[in-house]
Amino acid sequence: xxSNGDDNLSLDSIRQTLIGLEDTIVxxxxxxxxxxxxxxxxxxxxxxxxxxxxxxxxxxxxxxVQAQCGRYQCPEEVPFFPNDLPPSLIRGRNRSQELPPAAAxxxxxxxxxxxxxxxxxxxxxxxxxxxxxxxxxxxxxxCLQAISRRIHYGKYVAEVKFRSDVEGYSAxxxxxxxxxxxxxxxxxxxxAMVKQRVAKKATVFGQDVTLSDxxxxxxxxxxxxxxxxxxxxxxxxxxxxxxxEYLLRRLD
Amino acid sequence: xxSNGDDNLSLDSIRQTLIGLEDTIVxxxxxxxxxxxxxxxxxxxxxxxxxxxxxxxxxxxxxxVQAQCGRYQCPEEVPFFPNDLPPSLIRGRNRSQELPPAAAxxxxxxxxxxxxxxxxxxxxxxxxxxxxxxxxxxxxxxCLQAISRRIHYGKYVAEVKFRSDVEGYSAxxxxxxxxxxxxxxxxxxxxAMVKQRVAKKATVFGQDVTLSDxxxxxxxxxxxxxxxxxxxxxxxxxxxxxxxEYLLRRLD
Numbered sequence: 438x439x440s441n442g443d444d445n446l447s448l449d450s451i452r453q454t455l456i457g458l459e460d461t462i463v464x465x466x467x468x469x470x471x472x473x474x475x476x477x478x479x480x481x482x483x484x485x486x487x488x489x490x491x492x493x494x495x496x497x498x499x500x501x502v503q504a505q506c507g508r509y510q511c512p513e514e515v516p517f518f519p520n521d522l523p524p525s526l527i528r529g530r531n532r533s534q535e536l537p538p539a540a541a542x543x544x545x546x547x548x549x550x551x552x553x554x555x556x557x558x559x560x561x562x563x564x565x566x567x568x569x570x571x572x573x574x575x576x577x578x579x580c581l582q583a584i585s586r587r588i589h590y591g592k593y594v595a596e597v598k599f600r601s602d603v604e605g606y607s608a609x610x611x612x613x614x615x616x617x618x619x620x621x622x623x624x625x626x627x628x629a630m631v632k633q634r635v636a637k638k639a640t641v642f643g644q645d646v647t648l649s650d651x652x653x654x655x656x657x658x659x660x661x662x663x664x665x666x667x668x669x670x671x672x673x674x675x676x677x678x679x680x681x682e683y684l685l686r687r688l689d
Numbered sequence: 690x691x692s693n694g695d696d697n698l699s700l701d702s703i704r705q706t707l708i709g710l711e712d713t714i715v716x717x718x719x720x721x722x723x724x725x726x727x728x729x730x731x732x733x734x735x736x737x738x739x740x741x742x743x744x745x746x747x748x749x750x751x752x753x754v755q756a757q758c759g760r761y762q763c764p765e766e767v768p769f770f771p772n773d774l775p776p777s778l779i780r781g782r783n784r785s786q787e788l789p790p791a792a793a794x795x796x797x798x799x800x801x802x803x804x805x806x807x808x809x810x811x812x813x814x815x816x817x818x819x820x821x822x823x824x825x826x827x828x829x830x831x832c833l834q835a836i837s838r839r840i841h842y843g844k845y846v847a848e849v850k851f852r853s854d855v856e857g858y859s860a861x862x863x864x865x866x867x868x869x870x871x872x873x874x875x876x877x878x879x880x881a882m883v884k885q886r887v888a889k890k891a892t893v894f895g896q897d898v899t900l901s902d903x904x905x906x907x908x909x910x911x912x913x914x915x916x917x918x919x920x921x922x923x924x925x926x927x928x929x930x931x932x933x934e935y936l937l938r939r940l941d
Binding site: 456457460461464467468471484486487491494495498499501502503505506507508510514526527528532568570571572574575579630633634637638641642644645646647648 | 712713716736747750751754755758760766779822827882885886890897899900
């Protein structure tokens with residue numbers, strides 16, 4: 438299963454994909470941090486003739502092309518503007534059947550969009566306006582899609598966990614008991630490790646690599662603590678929301 | 690000048706941008722290497738109803754959106770499908786006037802497209818077909834745009850070198866003497882350093898980062914020698930082609 442052509446729905450293969458997506462996310466944040474905040478790109482009516490914001494228009498346009506190219510034919514790829522998307526023009530390997538139909542309806546992208554633009558981006562990008570709006574929102578979309586993919590991978594995580602304890606989960610699902618579900622899904626030790634690891638990745642990938650051997654970097658392109666916080670405040674909780682939402686519909 | 694809001698046309702600021710783009714390129718290659726080669730995405734008539742290849746269609750579609758959003762209003766951003774692009778809908782900071790008009794007409798993207806798809810990609814991606822066409826070509830476009838940006842930055846490099854020796858360059862330009870121009874532009878020591886550095890970046894950014902301290906990685910996501918070769922065979926020579934082409938038109 439999953440994006441890497443591995444058809445084995447196992448916790449280990451899912452774990453490998455999630456770890457790989459940590460790299461993707463850190464890379465994408467480093468790329469976005471090269472530009473200033475560029476606020477006009479995010480507000481309605483910054484540009485004459487635009488009825489929505491610049492980033493809305495950009496993301497809608499690119500998502501249309503990607504939809505025609507079949508991007509949203511798998512459970513972990515979810516559009517930010519799902520309305521009015523054109524159908525796929527190709528029949529690639531349609532992976533939407535890999536999970537029960539419950540998977541298709543789980544989409545927390547509104548929350549991702551909201552926290553990324555309103556809370557996270559002002560912490561990531563330096564204040565100011567360098568005029569590179571197209572490059573900035575293009576970099577934003579890479580960040581948003583990587584984060585969304587990571588979070589919606591929770592559908593697979595939930596499915597595997599469900600299969601490992603069908604009775605326990607089914608009882609909680611039937612009782613609509615989200616507290617028990619959340620407890621079953623939470624592993625604080627693993628979460629702490631993930632937060633530590635993504636911070637470490639920010640130090641490794643965000644250093645200035647030079648040919649000299651003495652590298653005592655203390656200055657990183659993206660603050661490691663901010664990457665850890667991204668996971669702590671948003672990525673991990675939203676992944677668990679996806680897992681719970683998915684499970685609540687799992688027996689329908 | 691340049692994408693980072695720095696208005697100072699100096700060799701040092703250009704050098705910083707080029708070094709930053711090395712990171713961007715290595716990140717993008719690592720991301721593309723997560724998918725198989727996926728050949729059907731690159732051949733005409735793989736999909737019913739398509740008159741061009743899947744990647745052509747994808748890149749044309751995304752470039753249209755990016756053109757409307759003003760991406761190509763600066764000298765180092767050059768489209769792969771320049772025909773029939775819609776005009777920009779916004780007036781951001783139009784940076785196309787930063788360099789003499791000569792800059793606008795220099796575009797080696799055909800060569801970049803050719804070497805990337807026909808020679809480089811089969812070395813980068815594992816053989817096989819995982820069905821993730823939309824994600825693969827999306828990752829390709831990130832690679833292609835990063836490489837293209839790096840190479841077309843040669844316009845700035847050439848301008849700064851020209852200004853540092855107006856007489857020497859002008860004589861060679863008037864004589865249409867590309868050999869002398871190429872010699873003036875070539876610094877083998879710097880080129881050797883760049884090739885070494887990008888290989889090192891591939892080892893740093895392409896390692897599996899874990900929480901344990903003992904990291905004796907010998908297995909990297911992208912072969913460091915391949916990244917070095919990318920620069921040796923294609924990026925550096927094409928950058929110099931851009932520089933020469935730019936200079937030959939510099940006095941027009």
